[in-house]
Amino acid sequence: MENKFAIIGGDNRLVNLAKMLLEDGFEITTFALEKVPELQKFACSSLEETVAKSDIIVSSIPLSKDGTFVNAPLSNVKLSLEELHQKAKGKKMMAGKIPETIKQDETMEVYDFLEIEEYAILNAIATAEGAIQIAMEEYPKTLSGSNILVMGFGRIGKVLSKMLQGMGAKVFCEARKNEDLAYIQAYGYTPIHLKNLDENLGNFDIIFNNIPVLILDKKRLDLVKKEALIVDLASNPGGTDFEYAKQKEIKTIWALALPGKCAPISAAEYVRDTIYSIIERN
Amino acid sequence: MENKFAIIGGDNRLVNLAKMLLEDGFEITTFALEKVPELQKFACSSLEETVAKSDIIVSSIPLSKDGTFVNAPLSNVKLSLEELHQKAKGKKMMAGKIPETIKQDETMEVYDFLEIEEYAILNAIATAEGAIQIAMEEYPKTLSGSNILVMGFGRIGKVLSKMLQGMGAKVFCEARKNEDLAYIQAYGYTPIHLKNLDENLGNFDIIFNNIPVLILDKKRLDLVKKEALIVDLASNPGGTDFEYAKQKEIKTIWALALPGKCAPISAAEYVRDTIYSIIERN
Amino acid sequence: MENKFAIIGGDNRLVNLAKMLLEDGFEITTFALEKVPELQKFACSSLEETVAKSDIIVSSIPLSKDGTFVNAPLSNVKLSLEELHQKAKGKKMMAGKIPETIKQDETMEVYDFLEIEEYAILNAIATAEGAIQIAMEEYPKTLSGSNILVMGFGRIGKVLSKMLQGMGAKVFCEARKNEDLAYIQAYGYTPIHLKNLDENLGNFDIIFNNIPVLILDKKRLDLVKKEALIVDLASNPGGTDFEYAKQKEIKTIWALALPGKCAPISAAEYVRDTIYSIIERN
Amino acid sequence: MENKFAIIGGDNRLVNLAKMLLEDGFEITTFALEKVPELQKFACSSLEETVAKSDIIVSSIPLSKDGTFVNAPLSNVKLSLEELHQKAKGKKMMAGKIPETIKQDETMEVYDFLEIEEYAILNAIATAEGAIQIAMEEYPKTLSGSNILVMGFGRIGKVLSKMLQGMGAKVFCEARKNEDLAYIQAYGYTPIHLKNLDENLGNFDIIFNNIPVLILDKKRLDLVKKEALIVDLASNPGGTDFEYAKQKEIKTIWALALPGKCAPISAAEYVRDTIYSIIERN
Numbered sequence A, B, C, D: 001m002e003n004k005f006a007i008i009g010g011d012n013r014l015v016n017l018a019k020m021l022l023e024d025g026f027e028i029t030t031f032a033l034e035k036v037p038e039l040q041k042f043a044c045s046s047l048e049e050t051v052a053k054s055d056i057i058v059s060s061i062p063l064s065k066d067g068t069f070v071n072a073p074l075s076n077v078k079l080s081l082e083e084l085h086q087k088a089k090g091k092k093m094m095a096g097k098i099p100e101t102i103k104q105d106e107t108m109e110v111y112d113f114l115e116i117e118e119y120a121i122l123n124a125i126a127t128a129e130g131a132i133q134i135a136m137e138e139y140p141k142t143l144s145g146s147n148i149l150v151m152g153f154g155r156i157g158k159v160l161s162k163m164l165q166g167m168g169a170k171v172f173c174e175a176r177k178n179e180d181l182a183y184i185q186a187y188g189y190t191p192i193h194l195k196n197l198d199e200n201l202g203n204f205d206i207i208f209n210n211i212p213v214l215i216l217d218k219k220r221l222d223l224v225k226k227e228a229l230i231v232d233l234a235s236n237p238g239g240t241d242f243e244y245a246k247q248k249e250i251k252t253i254w255a256l257a258l259p260g261k262c263a264p265i266s267a268a269e270y271v272r273d274t275i276y277s278i279i280e281r282n
Helices: A012-023 A037-042 A047-052 A081-088 A117-138 A155-166 A178-186 A194-203 A242-247 A258-262 A264-281 B012-023 B037-042 B047-052 B081-088 B117-138 B155-166 B178-186 B194-203 B242-247 B258-262 B264-281 C012-023 C037-042 C047-052 C081-088 C117-138 C155-166 C178-186 C194-203 C242-247 C258-262 C264-281 D012-023 D037-042 D047-052 D081-088 D117-138 D155-166 D178-186 D194-203 D242-247 D258-262 D264-281
Strands: A005-008 A028-031 A056-059 A092-095 A109-112 A147-151 A170-175 A190-193 A206-209 A229-232 A251-254 B005-008 B028-031 B056-059 B092-095 B109-112 B147-151 B170-175 B190-193 B206-209 B229-232 B251-254 C005-008 C028-031 C056-059 C092-095 C109-112 C147-151 C170-175 C190-193 C206-209 C229-232 C251-254 D005-008 D028-031 D056-059 D092-095 D109-112 D147-151 D170-175 D190-193 D206-209 D229-232 D251-254
Touching: A005 A012, A005 A047, A012 A028, A012 A037, A012 A056, A012 A264, A028 A037, A028 A047, A047 A081, A056 A264, A117 A155, A117 A206, A117 A229, A117 A251, A117 A258, A117 A264, A117 B117, A117 D178, A147 A155, A147 A194, A155 A170, A155 B155, A155 D178, A170 A178, A170 A194, A178 A190, A178 D117, A178 D155, A190 A194, A242 A251, A258 A264, B005 B012, B005 B047, B012 B028, B012 B037, B012 B056, B012 B258, B012 B264, B028 B037, B028 B047, B047 B081, B056 B264, B117 B155, B117 B206, B117 B229, B117 B251, B117 B258, B117 B264, B117 C178, B147 B155, B147 B194, B155 B170, B155 C178, B170 B178, B170 B194, B178 B190, B178 C117, B178 C155, B190 B194, B242 B251, B258 B264, C005 C012, C005 C047, C012 C028, C012 C037, C012 C056, C012 C264, C028 C037, C028 C047, C047 C081, C056 C264, C117 C155, C117 C206, C117 C229, C117 C251, C117 C258, C117 C264, C117 D117, C147 C155, C147 C194, C155 C170, C155 D155, C170 C178, C170 C194, C178 C190, C190 C194, C242 C251, C258 C264, D005 D012, D005 D047, D012 D028, D012 D037, D012 D056, D012 D258, D012 D264, D028 D037, D028 D047, D047 D081, D056 D264, D117 D155, D117 D206, D117 D229, D117 D251, D117 D258, D117 D264, D147 D155, D147 D194, D155 D170, D170 D178, D170 D194, D178 D190, D190 D194, D242 D251, D258 D264
Parallel strands: A005 A028, A005 A056, A056 A092, A092 A109, A147 A170, A147 A206, A170 A190, A206 A229, A229 A251, B005 B028, B005 B056, B056 B092, B092 B109, B147 B170, B147 B206, B170 B190, B206 B229, B229 B251, C005 C028, C005 C056, C056 C092, C092 C109, C147 C170, C147 C206, C170 C190, C206 C229, C229 C251, D005 D028, D005 D056, D056 D092, D092 D109, D147 D170, D147 D206, D170 D190, D206 D229, D229 D251
Antiparallel strands: none
C-alpha cells in the first residue's frame, strides 16, 4: 500500500484537498464528510474501514476545537479524538494542533501542519492577502499613500509588509529585535522600535497587529487616530483591547482563520503541497 | 467674493467634499442635498440664493444620469439641467460629464472633472484598488502567484499592473501600441500583443479588462479557463459578452464607479485636490 | 528582394546588430565597418554594391556627428551624408537623427530611430540602469535608504524612479504638470512640484536630472548638500552649471549615451526589435 | 569614564567610524592609524595610553588577517594580537573575527561584529548593492528582463533578490529548505530546489552565488550558458571552480568585502549603529 489517503472530518479545505489528491491520481477514502455530495463515492461506512484502506490519515486543522471530538463540520458523526487515536495506531497521521498523547504515540508517525514551517509560511501569504482585503473593505481611503503600521515582523508581518509596499502604502514595521529592525530597513520599510511606538502611533491610518499579547491596550488606543482602522490578526485573545476600542469608536476588526475564508483553494493547496513535501522527504 | 462654493446635488462624494472644504476654511452653501443632516445649516432654500452666494458651483459627477435632470440622489428636488444652466450663467462651474451646451456658454468658466487628466489619474488609483478588492473577494486563490492579465494599458491599466505586481502576481499586459508594449517590458510585466492574445488567453487565472469595446467576445471566452475570474472595468457597454460568459459559467464581475464605492473619502479628496489645482492655476 | 540589410558605418551597436540579423537568418552586407574582422566576409568594396544588394539600409545612431560625414568610427572611409543620400535613393533607410533633406526625399522610406517612441522607451531602460550603475560607483553610501530626487518624469524618469524604488531608495520626483504629479503619487513616489523644489533640495543625497535646460543653476546648487551626488542625464548642454558645481566641490557626473556604454548588447537588441516592428507594420 | 573610544588599527571604514563618533560628540583616541592626517590630533603615542584613556576598544574587521598581527593597513606599527590582548584586559572590546582566546577572557567584555545578526543584515544591504554594481559593470545587457539566479537564501540572498526584482529582473532563487522555498514563493521569486538546479542552470543570464561550498563545480559549469556572468559572493574558497570557469570562458567575478569597497560610508555607519545598539543594551 502506497500513499492511499483517508480524509477524516474537516471543512471545505479538506474537501478541496480531497479533490486535488484525486486529480493527482491518488486513491482516497473519506469519513465524517458525508454532507459533501461529490465525495459520496469515496465514503466508508466505518472509521475502521477508512483506516484499513489507507496508509496516511489526513484530518482537520485544527484536529479538534473542543479538545474531545474531531472537528467535522460537514458531518453528523461525533468522532472522539480518543477513538480516532485508537483506530489510527500504526499509521501516518497529519492534521493541525494534534494533542500530545497522539504525537507521542511511538507506533505512529505524526505530522502537525501547524508545526511545519513551510506550511506556516504558505499560510502567511493567504493571511496577508485576507488582511489586505479586509482593510480595503473597511477603510474609506486607498491603501496607496496611507501610513500603515505592521506590528510584529514574523512570517505574516514580512509578507504583509511586502504586499502593502507593493500597493503603494507607506509601510512602518514595529519590532523589538535589532536584527528584525535591520531587515525592515533592508526591505525599505520604516523601522519603529517598540520603545518608540507610542510617540508614532498617532500617525497611522491603518494598523495591522500580529503580536499575540495585549499590545494595543487602553493607553496605546488613546494615542491612535480616531479615523484609524485596526486589523488584529493575533490569535485568541488578540492583541487589542477590543472593548475599549469600541468605546472609543475606533474601527477594529479581529480577523482569524483568513486563508480558509479568503483563499480556500490556495489554503487547500498549501495542505497538499506540505503533504507532498513530507512524503518526498521520507 | 473669493472661492465661495455652491455644492449642488451629488452623492456621498460631494457630501465628503463639502466637509473637506469646510475644514479647509472655505465658505459653502448647498442645494439639493437636503437629506444630509450635517449639511442642513449650509442649505439654501432656492437655487438662486445658492448661486448668488457663491462664485464656484460644484455639482455631481456625472452631472446628470438621464440627460435632463441634475443627478441628486440625496435630495427630493427635481432640478433640470436647463434651469441650473440658466441660473449659473456668469459663474465658474465644475462637475462631471457636462453637456456641450453648458460647456460652450461663453459667459461661464466650465471645468469638466472627467476631462482633467490629473483627476483621471487620481481616480485610477482608487479604481485599481477597488478592482483588486473585488478580485480578492471573488477569486478563491491568492493573487500572489496567480497569472493575471490586464487588458488595456491606459491610466487604470498602468496603476493596476503595478499594484498586482506588488502583491506578488505574475502580471501580463495586453496592448496594441509598440510604445505601450515597450513600457510594459520596462516595468517588468510580460507584454502580450493583441494579435497574440488568443493563444495566451487559456493561461490566465484572472483577467481585468479596461478596453471599452467588446474584446472578450464569444470566440475569446471559449479560450478562457473555466475557473478564471473576469473583472470588467470598461464603462457601458463593457468589454465582455456577459451573457455568454454567464452561459459558460465563467465568473464575471462588471465593476463600475469603484472610487466612490471602495474609497469614498479618497474619491472626495481627488475632487478637492482637482478643484484646488484649478483655482491655483487661475 | 526581401529584407536584405546594408549596414553602413556605425559603432559597436551596429556590429552587434549585424550579428543578430545574421543569427536570425537575414542576409546582410556591410560598408564602412572594415575594422571589424568578424564582418569581413560581408563587406562590399563600394557603397553602390552594398546598396544594390540590399533593400533596407541601416546606418549609425546618430547618422552623423559633424553634419557632413557619416558616423563610422570602425572605418577609415570618409563617407559624406550627401553621397549616402544620392546612392540610397529609392531605398528604405533607418538611422538616428537623419537630416531633413533625406527624410523629405519622396523616393525613399526613411525611419529615424530617435523619433520612434518604442525605441526611446527601450533605450530608457538601459539609460536608467546605466545611471544607477554610475550612482553606485560614485556615491559612498548605499542607494537603499538614500533620499533620491529624479527631476523630469519623462521616459527615463519613469523607469529610473521605478528601479530606484525597487533598490530600496526613498524616491522623490520633480515635475510640473499636475498629471505627472498624480502619476508620481500613484506609483508611490513623493511628488515635488517644481515650485517647491528649492525648499526641498537640501534633503537629497543623489539627484538625477533629465531636464534639458539649466535647472541646477548657481542658485539651486547653493541649496544642494555638499556630499550630494548629481548625475545629469540631459543631453547637451546638460541641466547643471557644471563649472559652479565643480567650484562648490559637489560631485557631478554628466552621463550621456549610456545604453551603448553600459548595456551594448541590449542597445543593439533595441535597434533590432525596432527594425522588426517597422518591417512587420509594413 | 563613559563611552570613550580607542580606535586601534583598521582601514578606511574605521577612519570613517572615528569621524562619525566625533560628530556624535564622543571622545576618541587612536592608535596604529598614523597615516591618516585628519586623525593626527587624536593619536596616542603608545597602546597603553590609548587604552588607558578609553573604555571601549574598537579594532579592525577582521581583527587580524594573518592570525598574529592586528590588521592595520593605515599604520607602520606592527601590533601583535597577543600584545593588544594583554593591554586590553579589563576593557570592552569590539572587532571582527576575534580569536577565541580573547573572547574567553573573563576580565573583558568582547563583542565580535561578525557574530552580531544586526550587523550582518546591514552589511547584506551593502553587499547586495555591490553585487548588483558588479553585474551591471560586467554584463553587457540590462538586468531588467534578464533571468537571474540567486543561490543561497540567507541574508544576502534575501536582500539581493528583492533588489534584483525591483530592477525588473526575473528572479529565481535556489534553496534546499522547504521553508526557504515557501518564502521565495511568498516574495514572488521563482523557487528552484537544489535537486532541480541542474536542469534549470542553462536558462540563467546571471548567477549570484552565496553558498560557501563548491556548488558550481565542473559538472554544473558545463550546464551554464557560455554568455552567462557568475558573481560569486561566497567567502574563501568561494563556491565556483574558478579555474574551470576560466577555461570555459565563462566570465566569473569573485567579489569579497563589498561593503567597504562599494559603500564605505554606509559600511562605517553599520559599525557605528551596531556599537550604539550594544551600548544601549548595556
